[in-house]
Amino acid sequence: MFSYLNSYIDRLDPKSIPPDRLERLQPLVQYVQENQANLxxxxxxxxxxxxxxxxQLWAHVAAKRAGLTLNSYSGGTEVTACNPRTLAAMERAGFDLYSDAVMDPNPVYRIAFAEDEDPIMLHSKLYDDPENPNADFAAVMTCSDADENCPFIPGTKARIALNYEDPKAFDDTDQETAAYDERCLQIATEMFHVFSAIEHGY
Incomplete structure (x- = not known):
């Protein structure tokens, strides 16, 4: 992995995850443990x-670091675009980003994390987009709004509520950068906890 990204990952502290979040993460840990052959x-x-x-990004990287094969996807109930503030936080964490269609209202971004690995492709899409699996997957709900407005998602083996506070609340304020970096760090830490738990068998 890129050296700056490695440094960022090395500073993650899963011991900082509060007990209530560890409990919330446990269904995802269990799902990954039970579905490693087709994850x-x-x-x-x-x-x-x-x-x-x-x-999507951090789960992919955490699984790679743990030596596990994961197919990581994302989607929404509406199509918008990958927010530039999200992308900026990814860059600050150490990822390389590129898109050859920046004038597109919903460009596809190539997110590189290592010289010898294929980049991760990110863009906004519906949760049932043809790019995403339609069977044998876990739907991980990262916001309460989507959780409430998607009462049924076809093809799921499991549905896991893992809500995060939305950094959007701080857009266009002097706390914007800190809010996006905080959410990036939290999600990175929790995904590394999930896949370290699998790697170390706990």
């Missing part, structure tokens, strides 16, 4: 522009 996760929030994008 598909779809992270879902309303606009597929912030929290679900962070989660």
């Amino acid at each position: 598909n996760l779809v992270f879902i929030c309303t606009h597929n522009s912030r929290r679900s994008q962070f989660a």
